[in-house]
Amino acid sequence: MSDITSQSLFELTSNIKEKKLSSGEITKAFIDRAEKSKKLNVYVTDNFEKAIDQSKKFDSNPNFDLKLPGIPIAVKDLFCTNGVRTTAGSKILNNFVPTYESTVTQNLWSQGAILLGKLNCDEFAMGSSNETSFFGNVQNPVGENLVPGGSSGGSSAAVAANLTPVTIGTDTGGSIRQPASFTGTVGLKPTYGSCSRYGIVAFASSLDQAGPMTKNVRDCSMLLEVISSFDQKDSTSIDYKRNCYSKELSKDIKGKKIGIPKEYRVDNMPDEIEQLWKNGISYAKDCGAEIIDISLPHTNYALPTYYIVAPAEASSNLARYDGVKYGFRSPGQNLIEMYEKTRSEGFGDEVKRRIMIGTYVLSSGYYDAYYLKAQKVRQLIKKDFDDAFSKVDAILTPSTPSSAFKIGEKTNDPVSMYLNDIFTVPINLAGLPGISIPAGKDKNNYPLGLQVIGKPFDEQNILNISYALEDKINFKNDISDWWLSE
């Protein structure tokens, strides 16, 4: 049997069910490795002591019918966990201990999983490199001083470094798929309405979705099956019949029509990404898929649209952080001064920048010119996809326009940081499911991902296409454990 922490979720689950491993052994193995991996800075808050107790409890009375029997899992620190500090990577929530549980994490525990801890992320999920976190940047296990992507950077690093078998992240404009691409892991953003948003610290409510981040496509299907559910507590949760994604997983994609959008060939895109895409296309052909050239004419307008819609929603959502009912408070002579000082000291620079953008585009006299305009362009972007999906079953693109970059490289230029999400943002604007799978490496040996985009609620199809491609690509991450301490 291979080392416990390097096993996939599928292997761990099988080994537990066949009684070759206990939950206690598995939990301890992940905790031991985490103790030696502090350099990566993936944890904001650990739950190790309680996790050990819970694993023993599971072992004394195991239920092997559950989908995640005694499996320890760390989650992004954007999910509210009852009794365990939840910070969203922000000073303003530094001392916040929820008295309720998010639906998505509750789904994990209901299937037997055990909380290992809370993973670092960009502050309020605003960032593409995990550098905006109040708790410091995360190291990408792929190489020293590389960013792990963001905003789910602690999550992507934890999966790649074998510190959790799988994890869940959230994706508002690419925050699952971009870090997955940067770390050689798999990340899926489900259709808007598939996973409940209840108990997730809100960023941009019309774009936010939770999703699985895993070592491989099969694990991804297993985890999606657990976290996707209809929930009365989220008014935009959609009531539809969800697949048994892992049971229906299949490499047979013969005859599937896969679209290749010409607008995703952007200026200054490195040759190796172009090559990666070509390889993906030829693998899809080898699997019997039909390749069709398509056009998504408004692609170039997606990022500007996103940088109106997302900050606008964020400025409204983050109005609640005023120092009155919970979170950090800075005292003031009067109420207004308290608000202003609390928010000034409690939020980091990127979050303030986005609140300012959002406040401006929603302010009197500018609403029509910016916000309304963006909502109209969003309609055009969605229509592009509707038109494309009348001809194809799925769309294949690169996940990101580059591989992981160095820590500090883009922090002084917000716009160049935003360009990271150029291939992922349109999918959130249109509410579609998208998955990033590792597909190759660049000249520095850093991972690169391909993205498969599907019709609404067609997660099974993009999982199957990814499963077939994964088999052909046969990606190996070769991480050297350079960060381990004694």
Add this chain to the structure above:
Amino acid sequence: MSIDLKTVKHISKLARISIDDEKANKLKGDLNNIFEFIEKLNELNTDNVQALTSIAETTLRFRKDEIKSENIREKILKNSPEENKDFFVVPKVVE
């Protein structure tokens, strides 16, 4: 169109985030760069396009108006920044 310092200060007032002059100047630069990038949308004619207000193609559900949780006062007050058994405490509002 560019955003001047006065506008930056006005927005910060609306957003209830106090900023000093140095920060305001830095933000002015950042915001102007971002808005220059956003202005690209003006290339598109959207006169006859309907704004997309909801991405989930469902109508909001109605539910019965019933109490589902009781006696949660303690839970609600648990994270309040200033301790007090029964209320949230803020600086004096009425003179």
